[in-house]
Amino acid sequence: MKFVIFITLCTLLKHTVAQGAGCYDGSDPALCSDCGGSCDPENGCLCSDSISQCFPVASKCPMESNDCCNVTSGWYWNSICCTDVKQCSPSCQSDESCDIVNGPPTCVCNKTIYSGITPARLKPTVTCNDGTMETYVNICELKALGYQYSAFHLINNSVYCNFQYNTTINNVSVSGIQLQTAKGWCGNIVTQDSSNIYITNTLYIAPTAGPLITKNPLSYNITCAYNLTMQTSLNFSLHPVLSTITLTPENGTGVFTVTMAAYKDLSHTQPIQQDEQVVIGSDVYLGLLSPDADGDVFALRVESCLATPTNNRSDTNSVQLVSGGSATDNGVLTTVERNGVSLEAIIKISSFAFQGYTEVYIFCDVELCKKSNGCSGSRSSRSADSVFSGLGINLLLQDDMNYTSFGHNTAASWAVLAASLLAFLTIKFF
Structure with missing residues (x-):
């Protein structure tokens, strides 16, 4: 009973507001409710004969604009009905006023607010x-x-x-x-x-x-x-060395992006560019990240990395850098700085070259590991739900191999040597 009374009061209130706003209640044109008419954005508001114009009532106008009413006759839509009070539809902003300028009502800047500004x-x-x-x-x-x-x-x-x-x-x-x-x-x-x-x-x-x-x-x-960050430094770099894949997390749903890039520094603020040559022996930091995954649930784990002289990870001339999540000892100085603890992993490699090649390719297998399963450190066996995907990048190496000098030797001219010998012979020892 209370609900019925509430609906009745709302109806009366709406009717009162509409009447107070000067709602159209005439017969020419007819109200759409009296001539079986309706409104739609393509044809406007028409009676059932699809010819005669009608005015909507009780907010029954999907256009919600002055297209609902005959503006040229001085009627405007006020979100409830057609009213004789001038309205701009949509309504004006706080620094505008509704005015008629050679046509239907239009929102114009309120000159009073902006008078005299510099x-x-x-x-x-x-x-x-x-x-x-x-x-x-x-x-x-x-x-x-x-x-x-x-x-x-x-x-x-x-x-x-x-x-x-x-x-x-x-x-x-x-x-x-x-x-x-x-x-x-x-x-x-x-x-x-x-x-x-x-x-x-x-x-x-x-x-x-x-x-x-x-x-x-x-x-x-x-x-x-x-x-x-590792991500922003990539965003603002022109042509960074990087590789991107999509990966489904371990024992989870959805697909997330994983990126591997090469950096010059541990803070990952200086990405290596595609046309940049890397000096052999310098440190290269592989940064791997998955920014869109849930860091409270998943961690990015690098399972393995290997290097080859060609863009073929099956090349027999290869060297293993990371295995089972840990660095290997295969002649290349490699350090696993971070792995399986967050959505970022960091591998440091001392750059090297294969004999006769000026490029090196690095391939890594990664997974989005569920933290509750344990993701860091070496693991003797993989989870049954592990889903690994491979990323690959290549580095251009310094192509002029100069000898490194460890000493400084000076050659004296014959004139200097002769003068020194003469001075030596003139010395009286007794």
């Missing part, structure tokens, strides 16, 4: 996302200052770099442009310190076009800072 007030906002950064500028501020809101550009002004769009933030209309967080993309400048990588570009905003030029373009440097 360019110093214009401050683009920047949002830093994983893989992208976005910058937004208030549209009404741009209009009030006499600048274009639909013609932004970056350092590189090509069409490829223009990802501009309009949206709403905090009930204010803004125009934004999206950037990829990649080194060299459309003029991006990448810098870093010991803990962060910084991506910087410049946003240029042109003045409103006209016969006279009365102001200079505006420019703003926009920067995003990202924590320096």
Whole structure:
């Protein structure tokens, strides 16, 4: 009984609101409920004869816009019914007002709010996302200052770099442009310190076009800072040496990405580039990661790694680097720095070359191991649910093998030797 009373009260309240808003209740055009009509986005609101226009009632208009009503006759949609109170649909933002400008009601910037502003007030906002950064500028501020809101550009002004769009933030209309967080993309400048990588570009905003030029373009440097990690250092590198696969976790469901890359340092902030030659004897750090897996449940485990002089892991001329999750002693200095404890694994290798080859290929078998099964250290047997997949990278080696000098020898000229001998002979020993 209480539920019935509640529904009745809601109906009465809605009817009261509608009537208070000046809802249309005439007969020409008819109400859709009186002529068996309905509304749809393609045809608008029509009676059952599919010809005569009708007005919807009780929020029965899927368009939810002024298309529901005959605006030219002075009727507007207010989310409940057609009303004689001027409405913009969709409704205006907090810094706009609804006005009629040569046609149906339109949202226009509230001139009172932005009267007398200067360019110093214009401050683009920047949002830093994983893989992208976005910058937004208030549209009404741009209009009030006499600048274009639909013609932004970056350092590189090509069409490829223009990802501009309009949206709403905090009930204010803004125009934004999206950037990829990649080194060299459309003029991006990448810098870093010991803990962060910084991506910087410049946003240029042109003045409103006209016969006279009365102001200079505006420019703003926009920067995003990202924590320096194994993953971000790869994201912001141009052509890193890497390999990526998808892998199903041990005793689990889903598919996750696993990446192996080569780095110059243990902190994994300097990826080795594809065209970069590695000095024989220098340390190379293999970084393996699976950023999307659940780190509370799974760990990335490197089961084995081997090196070959060709892109054939079955090459008979090979050397085992890691076996059973631990480093082997096969003539190549290898250290397992981290393995089976998190979603990142690190293998350090002292770089070497096969006789007669200037490249070395490294292949590793990995798994997403369930932590409860024990994933670190050597394991004599594999879990029945183990799912291994192979990753492979290649390194270019220094092709000019110079002898290393361990001493410094100086040759004297014959003139110096002769002078020294003469001085020796003139010495009186007694």
